Amino acid sequence: MNVTNNMRVISICLVSILMICGMMFTLPHFSSQETFSGRVLERGSSGQDVVELQERLKYIGYLKDVTDGKFGWNTYWAVRKFQKDFGIKVDGKVGSKTQRLLVSKTKYNPTAKRENVHQGKQATYKAHGHSANDIKLMANAVYGEARGEPYIGQVAIASVILNRVESSSFPNTPSGVIFEPRAFTAVADGQIWLTPNENAKKAVQDALNGMDPTGGCTYYFNPATATSAWIWSRPQVKRIGKHIFCR
């Protein structure tokens, strides 16, 4: 028992050491450091190393607001100011030089801050004006409505939700659109409360990035089950998977 446990611990250690070595090998121009992950951080980066960056910038008064782990404009300008004040190249990117300088000038307690980010701070991050929770809700709706559909069909459903939010004939919030009585069958029969998979979340993200396979549709229906004459009278755009999309 003890022997096998020890073996397991040793093998896990070995594997992780190998993985770390592998990462260093693939990114040879970054010096190894105890802190930061070794990659270049810049606008758009996110993750634990961005939290570290923000914490360090806060430590010397270059940043005041939350450490959300997202390298946004605020962090960017703080980095630029830091680079300017300390006389290194001002590019707003946190490469090995800036990282080393930051490490020497500031302190960071990795264990204390890790909890801070996990306490739901992610949920307040906004993409395209929709909160992470709005996105979750839309992913739920997409999964409930179209989990058997090809990926492109799921993006299409997410697009219809977003097109409805934009349209003046529908409520103007994602929740208003999703929970409009009789609008979605998945809402009526409770399938919306199934746990969505990664694909549904990715589909919503792609739709938010503007990819709209429907070309601006606000309706869709399954021709095998829909009997409403009204829905058939809408101008049809195309068929994706089982659904016909129309305006």
Place this chain on the structure above:
Amino acid sequence: MYSKIAGVLTPILAVAVIGLGMWGYQENQEKNSILIKAENQYQRAFHDLTFHMDQLQDELGKTLAINSRRQIDGTMSNVWRISSVARSDVGQLPLALMSFSKTEEFLAKIGDFAYKTAVRDLNKDPLSEKEYENLKTLHSRAVEIQSELRRVQSKVIDQKLRWMDVESALASEEENLDNTIIDGFRTIDKTVNEYSDIDFGPGIQTLQNKERFSDKNLTGKKITEEEAKKIALQFLGIQAGQANVKVDRGGKGHEYSAISVAVTKPAGNNTIHLDVTKKGGHVVWMINNRNIAKQKLDIQQAVQKGKAFLEKHGLKNMENYTTEQYDNTAVLSYVYSQNGVRIYPDALTVKVALDTGEVVGYQAEQFIFNHKENRKFVTPKLSMKQARKEVNPNFKVQESRKAVVLNDNNDEVLCYEFMGTVSDQAFRIFINVENGDEEVVEKLDKPGKIG
């Protein structure tokens, strides 16, 4: 023997029957109470709607009676607020999949019109004759909607009509529904539809129908399906014959007419989808939902890959302005830059996989339908320094440049763009180069569309 068994079983059976009865009764009670709750929600939304339509009609009536400009601002703000509440009421009624959309649109338009009027400086720019006429028409239409709603309302109360019946009637999908509420709402929508020709002025018009995304704004000739296939393969960098290509011509409802192309490589199991416009053969969007391995590139390298991809497809002078990482992909937005002036309406998005640097997503709707080479810019009447003074003094400017954005009326305007912070929040503010107006104020750190 039998009597013994019967003697034991009878009381058990009796208890079981009574138990079952009680359970059934309770279930039924619970079901009824949930039905009543749902019905009450509908009733509330419906009576709220009639109440708000009453108010809306009153406030619109007031604007006709009022003479002073300042008072109009007040009533217009009320109209704007009430119309939005009324829309929210409609959204809570089980009216989806029946034609009530014209009425919702009507409410939205009233709201837009009222908002524009409320925020306008009516001392400088008073209501025109036509706008006054519009107000009159809006009012008379609101009166019609309200009187029909009132009629339905009194029937609902007098005859104890239930919204749950509306729901089940609509669900039954019968051709000839005999339902007072449904009839009433259909009449309202028909009334609104009869006068759909009202002209709300340029701003509202463009807000409603995105005419910008029409074939008119495209350059080039009509293409065939074969040409669309070729364009798709060339866009993806795949040799002809190396992949299975399918096309779908699409129906008539499309905003712009496009051919959908699906490309499947025999090796991979995923299908890449693209839309190519019928006129000019422009790729509007592309999605490649392949599995993405471990991250090998950083964002800086992804930005370069994106730029190289765009240049390969003849899109020069594209400047990257936002970067965002989702899992192992980078979503990068680019705008066209003409002599250093960023043209924000000419925007496109590229999604780069961070394992190989391959472009796995592309979205260029705005760019394709807006892009023009060699725009003519107005000569600025303000210098950047003067424009800076128009910005809130608490705003700490970090970056500034010239840029073109769309204003509220969807017109392109040349501005000075100031990026910076106010109380630790990042914003960008666009100041018109001619009159110093703040055209657009946008909160940053969310990659939204601009203009």
